[in-house]
Amino acid sequence: MRARLRVVGAILREAAASAWAQPVASLVSVVIVAAMCASVLLTTGRTVGAEDAVLSTIDSTGTRSIVVRAEAASGLDSTVLDRLANVDGIEAALAFGPAIDTRATAFAGGAPVPVRTLWGGGLVDARGAPAIISPAWASPVAIDGLGLLDGTGGVASDDGRDYSIVGELAVPDYLAFLEPLVIAPQPDDSVGAVSVLVVIADTPDLVGAVAAATGSLLAVDDPTTVTLTTSEGIAQLRAIIEGQLGTFGRELVLVIFGISALLVAAILYGFTLLRRKDYGRRRALGASRSLIVTLVLLQMTMVAIVGAAFGTGAALTTLAATGDPLPGADFAGAVAVLAVVVAVIAALLPATVAARREPIRELRVP
C-alpha cells in the first residue's frame, strides 16, 4: 500500500514538474481555461444571477399562495386546517377569523385597527424567533396605527373585547394584503369562523393542484359565498422566465465550452507535436502508453484547476465590482468543475497521440 502511494505521489510530482517545466504550454492552457470560466460566469453567470433575483422577487410576492375569502354566511370554519393537513404539497396554511376593529385603550378615540383571530402557525416575530402569539401580536404598521410607542399595550373592540399586544410581528409578503395586521392566536383544538384562508404550496407548479384540493375541502354549503384566488398566473410566468433564461444560458455554456475545448485540444496537440521527441524518449526508456496518457491528463488537470480558480475568481470579482447579480456558489463551482472536466477531455486526444509516438521515429528527429 505504501509502495503504491509512493508511486502515485511520484506520478503526481512528475506531472506537476512537467507542467512547471513547460511554462508556455501551461500558461496558455491556464489562460484558456480561465477565459472559459470567466466568459461563462460573465455571461450565463450574470444571467443566472439576474434570473435568481427575478425569481426571488416573484416568489416573495406570493407566487405560491392561494387565498380564500369567505363571507360570514359561508360556514367556513377553522376545521378546514385539519382537512388540509392531509394534503401533500402544502408548506403552510393559515386561517384568519373576521376582522374586529379595535382601538388602543390608552388613547380614547384613536384610529381603529382590525384584530383577527388566527389558527395555524408559522409566523415569526421581528427578531426571527418563533412567535408564541399570546395573547396578540401586531405588525409594525398596526403598531404605528395604534400609536403604541414600545410595541406593547392594550387594545379594545367596540363590543368590549380586550386584547393585550405583547410583541411585534414580521408579516410575510403574502399576508401584506391583510395589513394593518393584529393577530390573536387560538388553540389548535378550538373552532371558530374563518373569513380568510391562506394556503402556501411547496412549489409554484403545485399551486393549481393545491388550489383545487383546497377548494374541494372547504366544506361550505354555498360555493358562491367564497372566492378563491391563486397566483397560478404568476407561477406560469415564473416557469416561462425560468425556462427561457435557462435555455439561453445552457446554449451559451455549450457554445463557450465547445469552442474552448477545441482550442485546448488544438493547442495541446501542437505542444504534443513539439515535444514528440520527449514522448519518444520516455517510451524508449520504459514509460508505458497508459503512464504517458496519465501524465498528460494529470498535467492538464493541474493546469486546468489553476485556470478555473483564476477565471472564477476574476469573473466573480468583476461582477461584484460592477454591481451585477452574482450567480450562486453552486453555479460558480459547477462551472469551474465543468471547465476542468472539459479541458481534461479535450486533452485526451493529444495524450493518446503522445502515447503513440514511436521511439525510433522520434529519437531520430534532429
Next chain:
Amino acid sequence: MSEVGTLPRPARHGALLAADDVTFGYDRAAPLLDGWSQRFDAGEVVAITGPSGRGKSTLLYLLGLMLKPSAGHILVDGVPAQALPDRERARLRAGRFGFVFQDAALDATRTVLDNVCETALYRGDDPREARMRASALMERFGVQLRAAAKPGQVSGGQAQRIALCRALLHAPRILLADEPTGNLDPDSSRVVMGAFREHAASGAAVVVVTHDPSIVAQCDRTVEL
C-alpha cells in the same frame, strides 16, 4: 534454452538477450534483417557495425523491444518478449534494459538530476533512493553538477555521461547503446567505454552500435551487418 537452439554461439554464462530468426524491414520487398539470429551473453561487450542504412539502429530498437519483428523472436532471458503486451514490454525496458542514445536524448526542460532519475518513475522505484543512486553515479562519472543545472548548460561530453548515469541507474542486465561516442572527444569516449566494460564485468550484456574502429577494438566481439 531450446528456443535459441539455432543460434550460432553457445552460451557462455547464459544468453540474456537473443534474436532468433528475426526478419524486419520498413519495405517488405527489401527487409533489413532476414532470418537474423544472434545471442548476447552476460559479461560481454558486443559491437554491431556495418555501413549506414544497413539497419544497425533498427536492430538495436528491435533488441530493445521498441519495434516488433515481422517474423522471429526477441528473447529476453529465453522468453519471447516481442509478443508481450505494451505494458509488459515497457516494464522490461524500464527494468531490464538501459539505453544510451547517440545524442544523449535528455529532457532539456528538466534538471540533469531529474534526467538521471527519469526511469525510476517508470519502474516505480523510491524517488529518494533513486536520487541517492543518481548522485553517486554522477559523482563517479564526473558530472556532479549543481542541482538546478539543465542539459542545455552542459557540454556534449557531459550530456553523454549524464545519459550514461541514467542508463546505469538501476544497474540493468542489458545495456544497449546507439553510437554512444559519436559526438564525443577521446577522453569522454574512454570514460563511456570504460563504463561499458565495467558494467559487462558485473554480469550484464552490453550491445554497442558503432562505426568507430577504436570502439570496436575495445569490444569482446563484433557483429557485422
